[in-house]
Amino acid sequence: MKKLKLKELESCLQQVDTFENPKLLLEQYPTRPHIAACMLYTIHNTFDDIENKTIADLGCGCGMLSIGSAMLGAGFCVGLDIDADALEIFNSNIEDFELTNVNMVQCDICSLSDSMSDTFDTVIMNPPFGTKHNKGIDMIFLKTALQMAKTAVYSLHKTSTRQHIQKKAAEWEVKMEVLAELRFDLPASYKFHKKKSVDIEVDFIRFSAKKVLN
Amino acid sequence: MKLLTHNLLSSHVPGLRPGGGFPLRIELGRPSELPPEPSPGYEADEEFLRRLHHVLLEVEVLEGSLQCPDSGRRFPISRGVPNLLLSEDEA
Numbered sequence: 001m002k003k004l005k006l007k008e009l010e011s012c013l014q015q016v017d018t019f020e021n022p023k024l025l026l027e028q029y030p031t032r033p034h035i036a037a038c039m040l041y042t043i044h045n046t047f048d049d050i051e052n053k054t055i056a057d058l059g060c061g062c063g064m065l066s067i068g069s070a071m072l073g074a075g076f077c078v079g080l081d082i083d084a085d086a087l088e089i090f091n092s093n094i095e096d097f098e099l100t101n102v103n104m105v106q107c108d109i110c111s112l113s114d115s116m117s118d119t120f121d122t123v124i125m126n127p128p129f130g131t132k133h134n135k136g137i138d139m140i141f142l143k144t145a146l147q148m149a150k151t152a153v154y155s156l157h158k159t160s161t162r163q164h165i166q167k168k169a170a171e172w173e174v175k176m177e178v179l180a181e182l183r184f185d186l187p188a189s190y191k192f193h194k195k196k197s198v199d200i201e202v203d204f205i206r207f208s209a210k211k212v213l214n
Numbered sequence: 215m216k217l218l219t220h221n222l223l224s225s226h227v228p229g230l231r232p233g234g235g236f237p238l239r240i241e242l243g244r245p246s247e248l249p250p251e252p253s254p255g256y257e258a259d260e261e262f263l264r265r266l267h268h269v270l271l272e273v274e275v276l277e278g279s280l281q282c283p284d285s286g287r288r289f290p291i292s293r294g295v296p297n298l299l300l301s302e303d304e305a
Contacts (some may be wrong), residue, residue, distance in 0.1 A: 054222075076271075078219055087295055101271070103219040107298035111305050115226040115235060 004071060005025050010037035012071060016093055018062050019086060027084055027128035029186060031064045031156075039154065039204055040068040042179060043124060047154050047206065053121035056148055058109050058141055063090035063102070065124050070099045078120070079104040110140050111149070114147045123149040126156045139168060146174055149209040156182070159201035175208040215275045215296050223296065225282030226271070227304060234284035242278040242290075 004012075013033035022028040033041075044050040051073040057066040060079030069077050079102070081087055087104050094102050127141035128134060138157055142165070145153040157165055159181060169176040182204055185197040225235030256262050280289045280296055289298050 076218060078222065084295075088293075091293070091295070103216050103294075105215075105219065105223065105296050105298060108300070108305070112226055115224050116222065119222045132219065136252075185305055 005148075006037055006041045009041060009068060009071060009188055010034055012097075013068055014065060016062060016064050016067055017089055017094070017096070018064075019089065021085070023083065023085075025132050025134075026131055027134075028061060028083070028086065030062060031126045032184075033064070034063065035182060035184075036064045036068050037136045038123070038180075039156075040065065040072055040159075042204075043122070043154050043206075046073045047152065049122040049154070053151075054078075056080065056120040056123045056125075056145075058123060058125040058145055058148075060090060060104065060125075061086045063093050063104075065126065066090070066102055066104075067093060067097055067099065069124060070097075070102050072099065077102045080107055080109060082108050109144055110137065112144050114144075116144075117147045118150050120148050121151050125154070129158050133192050139165075142168075143172070146172060146207060146209055151209055153207040153209060154179075155205055155207070156202050157205060159203050161205055165205070169207065177206045178203045179206050180204040215291055215294055217270045217273060217275075219282070219296075223280065223298065225280075225285065225287065226298070227282055227285045227287050227300065230282070230284045235282055238280035238282060238289070240275065240278060241281060242275060253287070 010033050013036050016033070018030035019028050029155070038048065050069050052075040053076045055069050055074050057077060057079040060066055060081045063079050066077040066079045079090055081104070084106060087106055101138060123145040125141065125145060128137050130137045138161065142153070142155060145155065182202045184200050184202050186200060186211055220238065220240060223238055225238060225294065227235065240283050275291055277296050278291045289296055
């Protein structure tokens, strides 16, 4: 497998089609190709959690993270999302990129609980933050991800929630490492917002799924 | 939906006994091309491995349904995507 450079990965991901009519209540927005590329590159090169591994992408949307993982040599990727329209775009992306090891499932992450325990090596996700009448959804995604993953969970969470997450991680007995602090500019949600976009600080975090071992 | 994906899915209808949601029964028109059980020494059987690889990773179920073994609830598969969403009264 040809070794893909970070810049090449990013420029490939710029070809990923994204939401045509993003649904505000689902917090739909595409993970920026630059951020996705940096995340995936770190996961692959520093931790070797992508190549030949089974990967789940919770709240996959149009598939940015799944597609990037496939390009870095993932064994098999499954994207999970609640929205059929997003999955349709994800499907057409898979066809455009001619990927043969990516599949998707339509489901509500919040209702899975532990029905898929220990089914994937790695979970990589950009979950909803809980800003749209869905407070707490980020922690539900995280808990489910930790149940699904055998080795590690990589996720993005608002920096303002870091202490709360640290508390939960300790409670669940998982190791947590903040790999980077990022700035997201999310498009403005409401027409009457003065600024075109809002900057929020986001942590890129690695959680080890099993305590002690890693 | 590839067979490998199906292997990872189980029913999460509330109230099932532990393990009662797996495996989901695939309902389609075409019968399987594989024998029901792997024969001993299958690791060395090239022909079998080729067919197994094909069925696991190259065959896609486009239309059909997955049936929960305990509750009988059917989850549809359309355009290759299994839909595991529960209705409001089920969740």
